[in-house]
Amino acid sequence: MKSIAIAVAFLVISLCQFQILAQTPQTPTTSGGNDLITKTCSSTPHVEMCKTILQSSPNSKGADLYGLAQIVMNIAASNVSNIYESINQLQNGTTVDSFLDSCLTDCLESYQDAIDQIEDSVTALEFKAYNDVNTWVSAAMSDAATCDMGFKEKQGYQSPIAQMTTVFDQICKIILAINKLLSQGNSN
């Protein structure tokens, strides 16, 4: 018991220190709104999608750059688990075609990894560990791409989730761009 309590106390202390370290240099909090959204989104490769996502989120009002990153990250998290569910359902109806079936099985594995990596990205963002955000989001994108590529190994096949993968990839690129601004200490 006692050693657990000490271990917990130690963990809390080290997490606090980590937070303090991770917060330097201090990013001034600028209030959000459409100006910040427009400015931020113009630094991403998918300006319109970025604006649509952020403007339709009630949380973007008054959010700073960090808050905007969190909004897009949460969208990515729900996206990736929706895609997993879609693959699950597709596979349910395709037992006749063994190639398709095996592709979908591989995709479930890739997307399970992508889900885990986006979860790790959410945590990394909480800790403002921007390098880790970059690592995990990139890994999730590469897993999504692996799924898509599987279908191309046989002629006449194409990924039934190509459209969803494209959107997820774009969302991830938006996160990477905002994350880059954050890592550079930009706040507006």
Ligand SMILES: *[C@@H]1O[C@H](CO)[C@@H](O)[C@H](O)[C@H]1NC(C)=O
């Ligand atoms: C992913 O998010 C985008 C933007 O919010 C949305 O348009 C799209 O439908 C989502 N896709 C899935 C599979 O959840």
Ligand SMILES: *[C@@H]1O[C@H](CO)[C@@H](O)[C@H](O)[C@H]1NC(C)=O
């Ligand atoms: C797969 O199909 C079965 C039987 O039709 C159904 O009970 C199950 O809910 C389906 N699973 C998914 C993930 O759609």
